[in-house]
Structure formats: C-alpha cells, structure tokens
Amino acid sequence: MASDVHVIDQVEADARPTGGPVAARRWGPTPDWVLGVAGVVTMFVLWDLVVRAGAVSVDSLPYPADTLQRAGELLVDATFLTEVVQTLWAWLLAMLVASAVGIPLGLLLGYFSALYRPSSSVVHAGRSIPSSAFLPIAILMFGLGTQMKVSLAIYAIFWPILLNSMYGVRDTEPLMLATGRSMGWTRTRLLTRVVLPSAAPAIATGLRVASSTALIVVLSAELLGATNGVGTVITTYQQAQRPDFVYAGILLVGLLGMGLYYGFNLVERLVVPWGQAQREGGR
Amino acid sequence: MNPVTTRPQQPGAALDTAVLDVQQLSKSYRSRKGDVPAVRSIEFAVHAGQFVSVVGPSGCGKTTLMMCIAGLLPISGGAVMFRGERMSGPRDGVAVVFQDYSRSLFPWLTVEKNVALPLRDRGLPRAEIRQRVQESLEMVGLAHAAGLHPWQLSGGMQQRVAIARGLAVRPEMLIMDEPFASVDAQTRASLEDLLLKVWAETGTTVLFVTHDIDEAVYLSDRVVVLSQGPSVVVADLPVTLDRPRDQIATKQTPLFGELREHVYSLVMASQRRTSLSGEPS
Numbered sequence: 001m002a003s004d005v006h007v008i009d010q011v012e013a014d015a016r017p018t019g020g021p022v023a024a025r026r027w028g029p030t031p032d033w034v035l036g037v038a039g040v041v042t043m044f045v046l047w048d049l050v051v052r053a054g055a056v057s058v059d060s061l062p063y064p065a066d067t068l069q070r071a072g073e074l075l076v077d078a079t080f081l082t083e084v085v086q087t088l089w090a091w092l093l094a095m096l097v098a099s100a101v102g103i104p105l106g107l108l109l110g111y112f113s114a115l116y117r118p119s120s121s122v123v124h125a126g127r128s129i130p131s132s133a134f135l136p137i138a139i140l141m142f143g144l145g146t147q148m149k150v151s152l153a154i155y156a157i158f159w160p161i162l163l164n165s166m167y168g169v170r171d172t173e174p175l176m177l178a179t180g181r182s183m184g185w186t187r188t189r190l191l192t193r194v195v196l197p198s199a200a201p202a203i204a205t206g207l208r209v210a211s212s213t214a215l216i217v218v219l220s221a222e223l224l225g226a227t228n229g230v231g232t233v234i235t236t237y238q239q240a241q242r243p244d245f246v247y248a249g250i251l252l253v254g255l256l257g258m259g260l261y262y263g264f265n266l267v268e269r270l271v272v273p274w275g276q277a278q279r280e281g282g283r
Numbered sequence: 284m285n286p287v288t289t290r291p292q293q294p295g296a297a298l299d300t301a302v303l304d305v306q307q308l309s310k311s312y313r314s315r316k317g318d319v320p321a322v323r324s325i326e327f328a329v330h331a332g333q334f335v336s337v338v339g340p341s342g343c344g345k346t347t348l349m350m351c352i353a354g355l356l357p358i359s360g361g362a363v364m365f366r367g368e369r370m371s372g373p374r375d376g377v378a379v380v381f382q383d384y385s386r387s388l389f390p391w392l393t394v395e396k397n398v399a400l401p402l403r404d405r406g407l408p409r410a411e412i413r414q415r416v417q418e419s420l421e422m423v424g425l426a427h428a429a430g431l432h433p434w435q436l437s438g439g440m441q442q443r444v445a446i447a448r449g450l451a452v453r454p455e456m457l458i459m460d461e462p463f464a465s466v467d468a469q470t471r472a473s474l475e476d477l478l479l480k481v482w483a484e485t486g487t488t489v490l491f492v493t494h495d496i497d498e499a500v501y502l503s504d505r506v507v508v509l510s511q512g513p514s515v516v517v518a519d520l521p522v523t524l525d526r527p528r529d530q531i532a533t534k535q536t537p538l539f540g541e542l543r544e545h546v547y548s549l550v551m552a553s554q555r556r557t558s559l560s561g562e563p564s
Contacts, residue, residue, distance in 0.1 A: 175386040178355050182379040183401040184372075193400075197391045274390035274434065 062244040070248035080233055080249075084256070087229040090146050090218045091260075094153035095211060102158050103203060106165025111195065116170065123166070127159030131217055135224060146228065149221040156217045157210035164206025168199030201268075201275020208264040215257050230256075300367055301328035302456055302488045303352070307361035310344070310351050320513035321347045324361070327507050327516055329456070329490055334482055336491045336499035338546060339509030340554045346382075348514070349460045349492045353379045366455070378449035382461040384441040388433040388448075394420070395429040398448045419447040422481050439470035443477070450481065456488040463498070472530050475502060479528060496550065500542045501528060508546055510553035518549050 047064045050056060074080045109119045131152045142148040172195050180190045222231020230253055237245035269276060308325040311318035321344040329335045339345055350356040352363055354373040363370045365377065373379075378401065381387040388397050398416045407415075420426045423443040433441050442462060449457050462478075463471045479502060482489055493499050499506045500522055508518040522542060524533055533539055 173386045175381055175383055176389065178350070179379075179381065179387045179389075181355055182353055182373045182377075184375065184404070189404075194389070197389065200391070272391070274432065 059243060062247055066244045067247045067251060070244045071251050074233075074245070074248050074252060080230075083228060083230050083233050084252075086146070087215075087218055087222065087231070088256075090149040090153065090229065091211075091214050093146070093150045094157060094214045094218065095207070097150070098154045098158045098161050098210060098214075099207065102161035102206075103165050106162040106203075107169055107196075107199065109162075110166035110169030110199070111191070116166065120166070123159060123163055127163065131156035132220065132224075135221070138221075139225065144225055144227045146226075149218045149226050149229065152221050153214045153217040157214045160209045160213065161203075161206045164202045164209070165199065168202030168206075169195055171202065172198045197274075201272045204264075204268045204272050204275065208261070208268060211260050211264050212257055215253075215260060219253060301364075302331050302333075302366060303329040303490065304364040304367075305352060305361070306364060308348070308351060308358055308363060309360040310347055310356065311359045318359075322351070322509075322515075323513045324515055325509070326361075327519055329488055331455075331488055332486050333504045334479075334489045334491065334502055335505045335507060336493055336503040337507045337509060338493055338496055338499045338550065339514055340511050340550050341494050342512060343509050343514045343553075344512040345492045345494070345509065345514075346460055348509070349379075349458060349490075352490065353377060353458050355379070375452070376455040378452055378454035378457050380442075380445050380449045380457065380459040380462045382464050384438065384445045384462075384465070385433070387445055388441055390432060390434050392432075393429065394425065394431050394433065394436070394444050397433065397444055398451050401448060401452045415451050415453075416447075419451040420444075422450060422484065423447045423477060437470075439466045439474060442466060442474060446478070446481070450485065450487075453485070454487055456490060458490045458492075460492045461494065462491075464494070471498075476530065478502065479526075483527070496543055496546045497534070500524075500539060500546060501530075501533060506542075506546055508549045508553075517553050518546075520546065 044064045047061075051058060051061055051063050109115045109123075134152060134155060138148045138151050142151055176194050176198060177190055180194045185193065218229065219231045222229035223235055226232060230249060234246055234249040234253075237243075237249065305325055305327050309320065309323040311320045313319075325348060327335075337345060337348065347356065351358045352370075354363070354370050354377070365374065389400070392400070395416055398419055399412050402412045402415060416429070417426065420429055423446050425440060425443050425447060428436060428440065428444075433444060436444065442465075446462070449459075459478075463474050466474065475498060478489075491499070491502060501524075503522050506518075506520045506522060507516055508520070509515070510517045520542065524536065524538055524542075
C-alpha cells in the first residue's frame with residue numbers, strides 16, 4: 001500500500017516540468033494553525049447538523065452552542081477550576097515520579113547489553129497489562145484520593161517512558177560512538193556527549209506519549225470513583241441530569257489534552273530540535 | 284604489465300622513519316563457527332607528508348583495516364606502529380574522517396561546536412580553540428556556516444565539516460575512510476581538489492581508503508592495492524604524476540591512464556582469483 005502511494009508520487013513528480021515532489025505535495029501557503037482551527041470549526045458544524053437533523057436526541061447530545069456556553073460558565077466557576085487544578089496536580093505528580101524512575105532506569109537497561117535482553121521481556125509483559133486492572137487494588141491501598149489516581153497513572157506511563165529511554169540508548173549510532181572514541185573519549189564522556197544527547201529525542205517522544213496517557217488514566221480514575229478532579233465534576237453533572245454541563249466538561253478536558261500535547265511538541269522542538277530534523281531528513 | 288613494486292619506493296622517503304608502519308597486521312572476527320579472517324598479514328608504511336591511498340575490491344576489508352589502523356578495532360596479529368610506537372588505541376595526532384558524515388557529525392551541536400569537539404579535553408584556552416576552529420572552517424570554505432547545524436547543510440558541506448574537525452587538531456596523520464563515497468560526482472571532484480589543497484597547505488600525512496581507482500590515482504603519491512578478503516597487499520605503486528593536479532589535465536595524461544589500468548587489472552585479477560578458487564594464493 002505504502003509503496004503504491006510512493007510510485008504515484010514519483011509519476012506525478014516526473015510529469016511536472018518544474019518543481020519537485022515537495023512542491024506537488026504542498027498545501028500552499030496556508031499556515032498550520034489556520035488548518036487546525038478549520039478542523040475544529042468543521043467538527044462543531046457537523047455536531048450541530050447531527051443534533052439539528054434529530055439523529056441524536058438533545059438529551060443525549062446537546063447543541064454545540066449550548067455546550068460552549070456552559071463551558072464558558074465552567075471556566076469562570078471557582079469550584080470547577082479547583083478540580084481542574086486537582087486533575088493537573090495528579091497528572092504532574094505521575095509525570096514527575098514516572099520520569100524520575102523511568103528515564104534513569106531505561107538509560108541503564110539500554111546501555112548495558114547484559115541487562116537489555118532479560119529486562120525487555122519483563123517490560124513488554126508489564127506494559128500490556130492495562131492500568132485499570134489495578135484499580136481495585138489501588139483503591140484498597142490508597143483509598144479514593146489523589147494517591148490512587150497518581151499510582152494508576154504512574155503504572156500506565158512508566159512503560160512508555162522506560163521503553164523509549166531504553167530504545168533511545170540502544171539506537172545510538174555506532175559511528176557516532178566510533179567518532180567519539182577516535183577523539184580519545186572515555187566511557188563516561190561517550191555516555192554524556194554521545195549516548196545521552198542521541199537518546200534525548202526518543203525520551204522526549206516517550207514523555208509526550210506519557211503526558212496524554214497520564215491525563216486519560218487520571219480522568220478515568222476520577223470518573224470511576226475518585227473523590228476529586230474534573231472527572232468527578234462530570235459524574236456529578238451526569239447524576240444531576242445536565243448533559244450540557246457533562247459535554248462542556250468533556251470539551252474542556254479535550255482542550256486540556258490538546259494544550260498539553262502542543263505544549264510538549266513545542267518544548268520538544270525547542271529542546272531537541274535534532275530529533276525532528278533527523279526524522280525529516282533521515283529517510 | 285608493470286612489475287609489482289615493493290616498498291620503499293619513494294626517493295628520499297626511505298631515509299626518514301615512517302609515520303605509520305603497518306606490520307603483518309591481521310584481523311579476524313569471532314563468530315560461532317570460529318574465527319573469520321577479514322584481513323591477514325597486511326604490510327605497508329606511510330612516510331611523513333605522503334598521500335597514500337588504499338584500494339581494493341568491495342568487501343575486501345578496507346574499512347576493517349582502517350578501523351584497526353585508527354585504533355578503533357583491536358587487531359588479531361601483527362602491529363601498527365605510529366612514529367615508532369606501537370598503537371594500542373586511538374591516539375592524539377591521528378584524526379579520522381568517516382564515509383557517513385550524517386552519522387559521524389553530532390546533530391545536536393552547531394558546525395562550530397562539532398569542529399571544536401576534538402579540542403575540548405586538551406586544556407587549550409578558549410581563544411585558541413575558537414581560532415583553530417575558525418582556521419579549519421576557513422580551510423574548507425565554511426567559515427560562514429559556523430553557527431548552523433549539520434542537518435541544515437548539504438551532504439558535501441557536511442563532509443567538509445567532518446574534514447575541518449579532523450584538521451582542527453592539526454593531526455600528523457589524517458585517516459579517511461571512503462570520505463567522498465556518498466556525494467554526487469561534481470561535489471566529489473570539488474572535495475577531492477579541496478582535500479589536495481588542504482593537504483598541500485598543512486603538510487599532514489593522509490591515508491585515504493577508497494574503492495574508486497580513479498580517485499586513488501588522482502590524489503595519491505602511492506596506491507596500495509588490496510586483494511579480495513581476507514585481504515593482503517598485492518601491490519604498492521608509486522604515482523609520479525605532477526602536482527598540482529587538475530581534474531581534466533591530469534586525467535588526460537598517458538601516465539594517468541596507465542596507472543589507472545594497472546591498478547584496475549590488479550583489483551580485477553584478485554577478484555577473479557578469489558571467485559575461482561575461493562582463496563587467494
């Protein structure tokens with residue numbers, strides 16, 4: 001499938017008298033954010049049409065305009081904002097703990113070949129267990145508070161962070177190591193000057209993946225019974241039969257996730273620009 | 284066919300000691316079925332200021348030989364002597380330029396910092412480092428690109444950065460492993476001439492590994508021809524073409540044609556021998 005697409009590209013590029021395949025594939029000068037906004041607007045229009053057409057009852061899915069209005073109300077509601085802070089706090093704790101353990105451990109397991117093989121089987125087993133499997137145990141151990149949410153999120157994001165750090169180290173270009181050795185670098189210098197910087201883009205990717213997973217797990221835990229956070233607000237409105245507020249909450253959570261994603265993307269581009277460049281120029 | 288020349292052959296060169304003396308070097312790789320020889324009993328010397336190329340059929344162990352000489356691979360037998368001392372690992376005074384510049388330059392550092400890397404642990408004052416980096420970049424015509432990152436440059440420019448990094452330490456010997464194999468023909472020709480210019484300016488000794496016979500003859504004072512692997516030296520030919528050399532004029536001289544043909548027939552002969560008997564005699 002992929003190769004078919006490639007062949008078509010080639011043919012088009014060859015048929016063009018000037019301009020390469022890049023010029024052929026360009027969308028034109030439209031900036032990315034305009035396209036992003038266009039996507040959001042389209043979604044709202046479709047949503048409105050679906051409800052207007054009566055395909056879904058207004059009790060199950062309110063009008064987008066009403067939802068947006070409720071979202072606006074929630075945004076100035078101090079109790080709601082406190083719960084947002086609670087959710088973000090749990091997210092942050094999970095990210096900090098999982099990174100503090102996952103990154104160094106991943107670097108260690110990736111660096112020493114003797115540890116890599118035995119550990120990778122454990123890692124692959126561990127990461128295929130969904131964190132929700134531990135929900136009952138977590139509730140028994142930590143109750144319904146922040147600790148429970150954080151512990152579940154840590155379990156869920158520990159693996160992608162660990163794996164990406166391991167792979168980042170494993171994928172260190174041997175020729176870069178040879179280059180370092182030809183300059184007489186010791187093992188410590190090779191580690192700090194070659195291995196760590198070349199693992200950094202992979203670690204950043206791991207953190208970006210982990211950031212959205214952590215948010216999902218924290219929210220799930222809140223929806224399933226935790227006592228604080230945005231998820232509990234949504235459940236409360238659900239019990240109060242206010243679908244407009246429920247959807248407004250969901251919308252804001254989506255917004256939060258989007259913000260985190262773009263935030264991480266931006267940081268990644270600023271801190272490890274070579275990762276992006278290699279992905280684009282490498283193959 | 285010309286007789287196979289043995290060393291030493293350069294008039295005058297035999298008088299001073301060799302910068303590099305490769306003695307009976309052999310290298311085997313361990314595998315489950317036992318040791319697999321890659322090079323065996325390689326012997327040649329390089330004298331100060333010489334430009335020596337090593338050519339051989341592809342897969343003859345040129346890169347292995349280069350890595351052994353640079354001290355990046357442990358050798359299985361024989362010795363590599365640098366200035367009369369046995370080499371046991373990478374050492375000061377020897378700089379290496381690899382074929383794959385995109386994997387040998389560090390993408391997280393600017394051009395300037397890449398070139399400064401080999402100078403970092405030598406206790407040099409900052410000003411001195413900056414000046415040497417500037418100097419090396421000027422030599423390869425990239426002073427304007429100092430602040431850019433390698434991935435913002437073309438392939439030919441990246442390889443010039445790698446050469447500048449090699450030059451920054453003012454090496455006694457520059458080892459180059461097929462440095463121009465990954466660039467297009469025009470870039471290659473201009474990089475060859477750039478290298479000859481830099482070599483003439485710095486007087487550094489160059490050991491140049493390549494599979495390209497024209498390139499070897501065009502650049503070198505001597506061409507060492509290797510057989511198919513496990514390789515041995517089948518010839519060590521002096522190249523007496525006039526310098527400075529010119530991409531068109533030099534390559535049109537009858538002597539260039541003869542040398543080229545001679546090296547070509549040696550490489551082909553060693554290849555044929557192996558494909559018939561499986562083992563060069």
